[in-house]
Amino acid sequence: MLEQLTDKNRLTKEHTQAYRPTFALNRNTAGFTKEFKEGIYTLVCDKAYGPFVRDLDHNEYIDLTMGFGSLLFGHNYEPIRQAIQDQLSQCWSVGPISPLAGPLSQAIAQSTGVERVAFFNSGTEAVMVALRLAKAITQKKYIVFFKGSYHGTFDSLLSLRNDPQSGVAKEMVPGVTQAILNESYLLEYGSDESLDFIRKNSDHIAAVLTEPVQSRNPGLQPCDYLHTLREITEEKNIALIFDEVITGFRIGLGGSQAYFGVKADIVTYGKVIGGGLPLGLVAGKARFLDATDGGFWQYGDDSVPVVKSTFVAGTFCHHPLAMASSLKVLEILRNSNGGILQNLNQTTTDFCKRLREFFEHERYPISIHHFGSLFRFTTPGKSSLLYYQLLLNGVYVWEGRNCFLSPSHTPDVLDRLEELVIQSCHDLETQGILKKSSV
Numbered sequence: 001m002l003e004q005l006t007d008k009n010r011l012t013k014e015h016t017q018a019y020r021p022t023f024a025l026n027r028n029t030a031g032f033t034k035e036f037k038e039g040i041y042t043l044v045c046d047k048a049y050g051p052f053v054r055d056l057d058h059n060e061y062i063d064l065t066m067g068f069g070s071l072l073f074g075h076n077y078e079p080i081r082q083a084i085q086d087q088l089s090q091c092w093s094v095g096p097i098s099p100l101a102g103p104l105s106q107a108i109a110q111s112t113g114v115e116r117v118a119f120f121n122s123g124t125e126a127v128m129v130a131l132r133l134a135k136a137i138t139q140k141k142y143i144v145f146f147k148g149s150y151h152g153t154f155d156s157l158l159s160l161r162n163d164p165q166s167g168v169a170k171e172m173v174p175g176v177t178q179a180i181l182n183e184s185y186l187l188e189y190g191s192d193e194s195l196d197f198i199r200k201n202s203d204h205i206a207a208v209l210t211e212p213v214q215s216r217n218p219g220l221q222p223c224d225y226l227h228t229l230r231e232i233t234e235e236k237n238i239a240l241i242f243d244e245v246i247t248g249f250r251i252g253l254g255g256s257q258a259y260f261g262v263k264a265d266i267v268t269y270g271k272v273i274g275g276g277l278p279l280g281l282v283a284g285k286a287r288f289l290d291a292t293d294g295g296f297w298q299y300g301d302d303s304v305p306v307v308k309s310t311f312v313a314g315t316f317c318h319h320p321l322a323m324a325s326s327l328k329v330l331e332i333l334r335n336s337n338g339g340i341l342q343n344l345n346q347t348t349t350d351f352c353k354r355l356r357e358f359f360e361h362e363r364y365p366i367s368i369h370h371f372g373s374l375f376r377f378t379t380p381g382k383s384s385l386l387y388y389q390l391l392l393n394g395v396y397v398w399e400g401r402n403c404f405l406s407p408s409h410t411p412d413v414l415d416r417l418e419e420l421v422i423q424s425c426h427d428l429e430t431q432g433i434l435k436k437s438s439v
């Protein structure tokens, strides 16, 4: 398989090799093993349209990466492109505030039920700021996050292990030192012990941060657990932060908050809401968002900002192109009354069911789970070579393996995709890589 891939992706590999000296990119080493070295590279593509990407060798792939979930409508979606182009022809300057930012905050508040919105450039930045606001308002220091979640690359969250005695996250990544993790508790998601732990340590916990449904484990949709977390955090003056960078504007216009009927204190959004441009939002209750600017005041009377604020800023925070693109995303979603998301989520449910039935029927050890239009294959052991076989057969899944469908994955494309997954499994079986279970 590796020789065939090398043949197919010749220009991607040559390009990767040529620029490795200057272009530092960890994705080009992701999952490195010596045995599999020849298959370790990130596809280089210069074209993307609808559900397809095209690589330097002019191979076309059905894309399941969809801009890591940022391209809800598919690649190069005309209405978004037009909105960006229109804005581009006016200006793309930062400095003075874009007149689009205010209306965008309003539209987001109306769609999601949050009270206030602050704009940043990425999910990572949004999560970092959300935690800062929580600490500023509760005047406590510790944060809780959960195993299995991914919240971006803010240092205080870069660990997968904890100290079993204290619950404190343990140093794992060079450069992320223990000192920066000392106020981060890393707990089991969904467990009663974690709830007890939060209750017991509530005096110094500022925030509980959760991806309501973890993108790495979308089968776990712990509705009751989220309600319990809400009760505890409410009672103990802990900020409940929903990281909806993936679930937001995907599971529905109101995101996981509406889906599970739980109102968080702070919500972070990214990906879909930017329409493919860099955007991260910190949204939520005024009580917390007021720590950005001191809260509401007005001209013409003696009102003043009364909340002690922390510091947040960023050169590109209200970039006009991102504002224009985001407003268009919201306009499209709101005009469809949630219908676009509902249909897409139903399509994903149906598609995953088809594949699940195939895996079960063939007794392959692969399974599939989804939440909204996000889905993931579970590929134990050698069955993870599925992704390489898919690449060879014309389906692109990035190294993090989160897959996304879009409305541009039409029934015809999905039929073809199903065929390619089936073909890839059979190819792996022929090579002796995928084995059927005995019962």
Ligand code: PMP
Residues within 6 Å of the ligand: 068, 121, 122, 123, 124, 125, 127, 150, 151, 152, 153, 211, 215, 243, 244, 245, 246, 270, 271, 280
């Ligand atoms: N939170 C979640 C739930 C995410 O999935 C991600 C990125 N995949 C982030 C935060 C970080 O977002 P970004 O990559 O835009 O920094």
